[in-house]
Amino acid sequence: MLAKDLIKGTLSTIILTLLKEQGRMYGYDITRAVKERSEGKVLLKEGSLYPALHRLLADGLVETEEVMVGKRMRIYYRLTAKGVEQTSVQVNELLSFLDTIQGLILNQNPSWNG
């Protein structure tokens, strides 16, 4: 129940990061990459992924390229210039947040030890 909720707010950043790194990916590709890299801990569902991709598209952070592979369609996504910028912003924000939470949990901030 906890693990399920933790992904919230991090998904778009994960997708953007993968795209920045790989250049272009299609949806199914992303689900496998997330699964592999998280060692099976993060299982991205279609109901989460595709709406997320559509949001990124609507926000102008990614652009698409449709390709027919045999009789099957693939929709490749790649970052726009705006998307590249936003990726940096979100990655910094996310890493900073992870630090903050770790600090809260592990009590690395000495100011409260009184």
Place this chain on the structure above:
Amino acid sequence: MLAKDLIKGTLSTIILTLLKEQGRMYGYDITRAVKERSEGKVLLKEGSLYPALHRLLADGLVETEEVMVGKRMRIYYRLTAKGVEQTSVQVNELLSFLDTIQGLILNQNPSWNG
């Protein structure tokens, strides 16, 4: 917008951790502790905190002690035995998740560098 969503799923763990450490705390106390420890980055609102505390109470993870201070009521919260157990579980889960996400973002998992 990102930072606002990131807190989701982490709040109960933060509260439980604080209680485990401090022994007992009341609501307003918790908001200040979170603010201080996160250096102002996490501003816990009443509309988030009190429902969260009530959930923990309903789940039997905390118990309360009402104290009058002057004419004002304070409700102290402390962990139950079940709460102590659950705190460990959630902290481990959260730290593991933070590592996973960091790995995804920073690509520390070498298995995908092909």
Place this chain on the structure above:
DNA sequence: TATTTATACATAGGTTATCTATACATAGAT
């Protein structure tokens, strides 16, 4: 003495991201 700020708890209602479940379709494996 009037107003602001801090302390202290509470909840109704809104937002929204994610998940569940379902749908359609190609295609390889067993």
Place this chain on the structure above:
DNA sequence: ATCTATGTATAGATAACCTATGTATAAATA
């Protein structure tokens, strides 16, 4: 034949968190 993998899509449910509001005591400050 049937299962599994590949590939995209959406309607509806869930639920956590926030906004806004309410009540009340009390200290500060103008």
